[in-house]
Amino acid sequence: MKSAIVTGAGAGIGEAISKKLSENNYRVGMLDLNKDNVIEASKKIKNTTPLYADVTEEESVNEAFKEFGETPDLLVNNVGIVLFGPLEEHSVNDYSKSLNINLLGSFITSRILINDMIKRGSGSIINMSSVNGVNPGIGIGAYPASKAGVISMTQQMAIEWGKLGIRVNCISPGFIDAGMSKPIYEDKKVAALRGGAVPVGRLGEANDIANAVIFLDSENASYINGHNLVVDGGVISSVIAQLPRE
Ligand SMILES: NC(=O)c1ccc[n+]([C@@H]2O[C@H](COP(=O)([O-])OP(=O)(O)OC[C@H]3O[C@@H](n4cnc5c(N)ncnc54)[C@H](O)[C@@H]3O)[C@@H](O)[C@H]2O)c1
Structure with a gap:
């Protein structure tokens, strides 16, 4: 049985990843800041x-x-x-909070485990970026910069640790009807408009991201290192095609 630790596992995509890993015979440590949520989520997953x-x-x-x-x-x-919120109204504290949690937090967890992974000579790390790490969005403060940083940090980890037996990749989810975006898509009109703008014709599910985790950690991905796997139904590739012609 393989083992995994998933951070932010008390809700949304992290909970779905934990469930999928458990179904694929992993023992899973579900870490979260929200103690009640993570205890409840863990009770539901063997x-x-x-x-x-x-x-x-x-x-x-x-x-x-x-x-x-x-x-x-x-x-x-x-x-x-x-x-x-608009960038010009974003406080320095809020900007730094996003960078600390989204970027530095992933360095801290990796830094704690990496030397033991190196001693063992095997391991894999998957960081969560976003399509906003590739293309910024409006009104989301430091989120795009933090997620672009995650992609760059992934590449650096991959080139430094690949030869030591550790593969590091990242996933950039698109419009996912789960977790932090769920409230947006409770408005069915918004969900239909957004889903309709995606080349595959639907919003993503947390499970689409969990499937990508299983693939990236599998033997089938053993030559994939430092990659940013965009899981967005093709939406960021379609930006130019969607611009008005007249
Ligand atoms: N939902 C989407 O549409 C979407 C799209 C692109 C990328 N993502 C990325 O996917 C990941 C998961 O997003 P989600 O939608 O499931 O979000 P979510 O808000 O549902 O879950 C995030 C979890 O992280 C925990 N958390 C927050 N700060 C923490 C901290 N400092 N320490 C430990 N735990 C902490 C929260 O308690 C929560 O349980 C995020 O990195 C997000 O940026 C999500």
């Missing part, structure tokens, strides 16, 4: 352990990882937040 920590606090992450009891084969750095 072979999981709830872990409680803030990814920006190195000591508390260290303690939570110790509770898991082993260096996992796979680390999924899934935690992410988005703070809304």
Whole structure:
């Protein structure tokens, strides 16, 4: 049985990734800042352990990882937040909070585990970026910069750690009807408009992202390292095609 730790696992995409990993015979450590949520989520999924920590606090992450009891084969750095508002009204604190959680948090968790993975000579890390790490959006503060940073950090980890037996990749989800975006798509008109703009004709599901995690950690992906796997139904490739002609 392989093992994995998933961060931000108490809700949304992280919970779906944990479930899919469990179904694929992984033992899973589900880490989240929201203790009640992660305990409840873990109760519903077999072979999981709830872990409680803030990814920006190195000591508390260290303690939570110790509770898991082993260096996992796979680390999924899934935690992410988005703070809304026009950039000119964004406080410096909010900008730095997004960078700390979305980018630095994934470095902290990886830094804690990497030396044991290197000693073992195997492991894989999957970081969660976003289509906004490739193309920015309006009114989402530091989110695009933090997610672009995740793509760059992934590439650097991959070139430094690949020869030591550790593959590092990232996933950029598109319009996903889950987690932080779920409230947006509760408006059925918005859901239909957004889903209709996606070349495959629908919004994404948390499961689409969980499937990508399973693939990237599998033997079938053993030559994939430093890659940003965009899972968006083709939406960011269609930007120019969607511009008005007249
Ligand atoms: N939902 C989407 O449409 C979408 C699209 C693109 C990318 N993403 C990315 O996917 C990932 C998961 O998003 P989601 O939609 O499931 O979000 P979500 O808000 O439902 O879940 C995020 C989880 O992270 C936890 N968390 C937040 N800050 C934390 C911290 N400091 N330490 C530990 N845990 C913390 C929250 O408690 C929550 O359970 C994020 O990185 C997000 O940026 C989501």
